[in-house]
Amino acid sequence: MASIQRVARNCRKVMCIGRNYADHVKELNNTKPKQPFFFLKPPSSILLPGAGPVLRPRGVAMHYEVELGLVMGKTVRDLDPEDTQGAMDAIEGYLLAIDMTARNVQEEAKKKGLPWSIAKGFDTFLPISNLIAKSRVPDPHNAHLWLSVNGEIKQSDNTGLMLFRIPRQLSDISRVMTLEAGDIVLTGTPKGVGPVTTGDVMKAGLQVDGKDIKDATIEVP
Amino acid sequence: MASIQRVARNCRKVMCIGRNYADHVKELNNTKPKQPFFFLKPPSSILLPGAGPVLRPRGVAMHYEVELGLVMGKTVRDLDPEDTQGAMDAIEGYLLAIDMTARNVQEEAKKKGLPWSIAKGFDTFLPISNLIAKSRVPDPHNAHLWLSVNGEIKQSDNTGLMLFRIPRQLSDISRVMTLEAGDIVLTGTPKGVGPVTTGDVMKAGLQVDGKDIKDATIEVP
Ligand SMILES: [Mg+2]
Ligand SMILES: [Mg+2]
Ligand SMILES: [Mg+2]
Numbered sequence A, B: 001m002a003s004i005q006r007v008a009r010n011c012r013k014v015m016c017i018g019r020n021y022a023d024h025v026k027e028l029n030n031t032k033p034k035q036p037f038f039f040l041k042p043p044s045s046i047l048l049p050g051a052g053p054v055l056r057p058r059g060v061a062m063h064y065e066v067e068l069g070l071v072m073g074k075t076v077r078d079l080d081p082e083d084t085q086g087a088m089d090a091i092e093g094y095l096l097a098i099d100m101t102a103r104n105v106q107e108e109a110k111k112k113g114l115p116w117s118i119a120k121g122f123d124t125f126l127p128i129s130n131l132i133a134k135s136r137v138p139d140p141h142n143a144h145l146w147l148s149v150n151g152e153i154k155q156s157d158n159t160g161l162m163l164f165r166i167p168r169q170l171s172d173i174s175r176v177m178t179l180e181a182g183d184i185v186l187t188g189t190p191k192g193v194g195p196v197t198t199g200d201v202m203k204a205g206l207q208v209d210g211k212d213i214k215d216a217t218i219e220v221p
Helices: A002-010 A022-027 A084-089 A103-112 A117-121 A166-176 B002-010 B022-027 B084-089 B103-112 B117-121 B166-176
Strands: A014-018 A037-041 A062-064 A066-072 A091-098 A144-149 A152-158 A184-186 A194-196 A202-208 A218-220 B014-018 B037-041 B062-064 B066-072 B091-098 B144-149 B152-158 B184-186 B194-196 B202-208 B218-220
Touching: A037 A117, A037 A166, A037 B117, A066 A144, A084 A091, A084 A166, A091 A184, A091 A202, A091 A218, A103 A117, A117 B037, A166 A184, B037 B117, B037 B166, B066 B144, B084 B091, B084 B166, B091 B184, B091 B202, B091 B218, B103 B117, B166 B184
Parallel strands: A014 A184, B014 B184
Antiparallel strands: A014 A037, A062 A194, A066 A091, A066 A184, A144 A152, A144 A202, A202 A218, B014 B037, B062 B194, B066 B091, B066 B184, B144 B152, B144 B202, B202 B218
């Protein structure tokens, strides 16, 4: 727990990939990207484990998106997309995250060609788990993400379904902007996103070899 | 100079307002917003005074936008738009900034309804001046921004032309996301934005009562 507070304190950017699971692209009627695209969430949106509920702003249709997060342990720029070792060495550890999204605000922004920063950036819109030791996830492209709302499973898919894998993501980001030690990268959400409102209980987890990793649990009242 | 390094180090988000000067809205063929909209730049895009040139990424049409920046001295949320005193008290000091923009990348994003984070977030895309003491700018809505390229004045307008003033900006932002001490807010650019390329020299300044403020100078080779 102490370590995740350090992660939150040291984080200077949260970079997220969009449309990185084919079935999720379809469910939002989006087109499959030829190359990855990214957006920023502010560090102020982080909600630490046990820090209370996600706050739904008035008039906002709030959606959950469960994602595998990377915590950067090294500062990297211009990473080669083929440099799998370099990418993996730059990661300090993992976390589970819910990329909360004001879907109606985002849809409006998309229609008008406006930025996504508000739709993605409200306070509490980034619930995270504890820091997950790297050794607990031997292969980040073979882990199972799940999320339930009020006890009903809504998302449940393997990270192997990512359209663009982690080295490619870190390469594309770091060719635009330096990834600094402490930055967080969210690797995209599988299908099954949907609405939650005040009072709904979200739980999420990450399984390796069919077992939930203890530090990868999120429970948001 | 030491103080601006501290500002850069402590900054966890850079929040920027779009279309906040009527003549700039017109020159980009945009519609005048009924309410302010905002986007994030990553702290990694900051270019400190004297730290070298802005780097033009291959294939990028790079535009300058000179802006008055606010450095937050207090953490604020849910600020009332009428609370001018509260807004001013939350500001530690000012800086001058150039919100460099990959205009072709941004136009493409706008067309496709995609985020602006890449277009705004390349390394070196946020040249800043030294920290300007608050006392040097008695009225931030009556200061004169200017920017020249290779000695030719391109932007020159008074901050009094802002469509949405600083208290309204801080209110709108802080109702979405907490503004933390150390955050930077960019208040928009006046008309006259345009392209620069490798080798062009940008200079920018801020005048109060017709005189350039020493700490508000930017010179980017
Ligand atoms: Mg954006
Ligand atoms: Mg997402
Ligand atoms: Mg701007």
